[in-house]
Amino acid sequence: MEMLKINNLHKTFKTKGKFVKALDGINFSVEKGEILGFLGPNGAGKSTTIKTIMDLIRPDSGNVEIDDVDSRMPQARIKIGFMPENPQYYDTLTGYSLLMFTASVFGMDKNFAIKKAWELLEEFDLKEAAKRPIRNYSKGMIQRIGFASAIIHNPEILILDEPMSGLDPMGRVLFKKKLKELNENGATIFFSSHIIPDIEDICSRVLIVNKGRVVADLSREEIKYSTTSGFNIITKSALDLQGVNFEKISNDLFKSYCKKEQLIELLEKIKETKIEIVDIEPVKKDLEDIFVEIAGKK
Ligand SMILES: Nc1ncnc2c1ncn2[C@@H]1O[C@H](COP(=O)(O)OP(=O)(O)O)[C@@H](O)[C@H]1O
Numbered sequence: 332m333e334m335l336k337i338n339n340l341h342k343t344f345k346t347k348g349k350f351v352k353a354l355d356g357i358n359f360s361v362e363k364g365e366i367l368g369f370l371g372p373n374g375a376g377k378s379t380t381i382k383t384i385m386d387l388i389r390p391d392s393g394n395v396e397i398d399d400v401d402s403r404m405p406q407a408r409i410k411i412g413f414m415p416e417n418p419q420y421y422d423t424l425t426g427y428s429l430l431m432f433t434a435s436v437f438g439m440d441k442n443f444a445i446k447k448a449w450e451l452l453e454e455f456d457l458k459e460a461a462k463r464p465i466r467n468y469s470k471g472m473i474q475r476i477g478f479a480s481a482i483i484h485n486p487e488i489l490i491l492d493e494p495m496s497g498l499d500p501m502g503r504v505l506f507k508k509k510l511k512e513l514n515e516n517g518a519t520i521f522f523s524s525h526i527i528p529d530i531e532d533i534c535s536r537v538l539i540v541n542k543g544r545v546v547a548d549l550s551r552e553e554i555k556y557s558t559t560s561g562f563n564i565i566t567k568s569a570l571d572l573q574g575v576n577f578e579k580i581s582n583d584l585f586k587s588y589c590k591k592e593q594l595i596e597l598l599e600k601i602k603e604t605k606i607e608i609v610d611i612e613p614v615k616k617d618l619e620d621i622f623v624e625i626a627g628k629k
C-alpha cells in the first residue's frame with residue numbers, strides 16, 4: 332500500500348531571466364512501513380520535491396498523494412511530520428513553546444501534549460534549554476527541536492530534508508536509532524541526504540536522484556554492497572611488498588588501500604609474510620562515481 336505517491340512532477344524556476352529545470356518528471360512512491368532514502372548531490376532537486384509535497388512550492392505539472400489523498404488536503408497533511416532543510420522557527424519561541432505550538436496546530440489534547448513535549452525534550456537532551464528562546468540554540472539543538480516538533484503528533488509519515496546535516500557523529504547515531512524505533516512503531520519515513528553512509532544503515536530502499544529525475548531505485552543490500560570501491564587493510568607492521576603502499580597511521584598500525592578486485596591477491600601476499608591483520612574496512616565510492624556508473628549502464 333502506498334503512503335506517498337509522487338506523480339510526474341515538473342518544475343522550472345525562472346530567476347533573472349534564467350530558467351532552471353529543478354524537476355524533470357519525477358515519479359516514485361513510498362510504501363507503508365518503508366524507510367526510503369532520497370539520495371542525490373546538491374542541486375539534484377531533493378528539496379524542491381519535498382517542498383512540493385509540503386505545498387511550499389507549486390509544481391508546473393504533476394501532483395502528490397498521501398495515502399491516496401492530494402497532499403494539500405487537510406486529511407493528508409495531518410498525517411505528515413515534516414522537518415525542512417534549514418529549520419527556521421519564530422526565534423522568540425522557546426523550545427517548549429514550539430512543541431506546544433505544533434501540538435495545537437495538529438489539534439492534540441493539551442494535557443497529553445504537555446506530557447509528550449517534556450518526554451521529547453528529555454529524550455533529545457533539551458530539558459535545560461526548554462524555556463530558552465530558540466535564537467540562542469546551536470545548530471545541533473535547532474535540528475533536535477525541529478525533529479521533536481516533527482514527531483510530537485505521532486505522524487503516519489515523516490518527511491525530512493537532510494535531517495542529519497547539522498548533527499555531530501553521536502547525534503547521527505542517536506538520530507538513526509530514533510528513526511528505526513519510529514519505523515518499528517509503524518511510521519513510514521522518507522528522508523533526503525547527499526551522504527551515502529547516512530542512508531545505507533537504516534533505509535529499506537534508496538532512490539538516487541540527479542538533475543530532477545530518479546535515476547536508480549536500489550535495495551538496501553544493493554546500496555550497501557555495490558557502493559564499495561575497495562578496502563583499507565590495517566596491519567601491525569609495514570610490509571615490504573611490491574606495488575603496495577603502506578601508510579603509518581599510529582605507532583604500530585599501518586594502512587594500505589586496495590581496489591575491490593585486488594583484495595584476494597593482497598591478502599595472499601600478506602598471508603605469506605605472517606603479519607597480523609588488525610582490520611579490513613570497506614571504502615565507499617563517492618556519489619559522483621556512482622552516477623558515472625549508472626550513466627554508463629544506461
Ligand atoms: N527558489 C528557487 N529559485 C531558483 N532556483 C531554485 C530555487 N530553488 C531551487 N532552485 C534550483 O533548483 C535546482 C534544484 O534545487 P534543490 O531542489 O534545492 O536541490 P537539492 O535539495 O537536491 O540540493 C538547483 O539548481 C537550484 O539552484
Ligand SMILES: [Mg+2]
Nearest residue numbers: 377378379416
Ligand atoms: Mg536540498
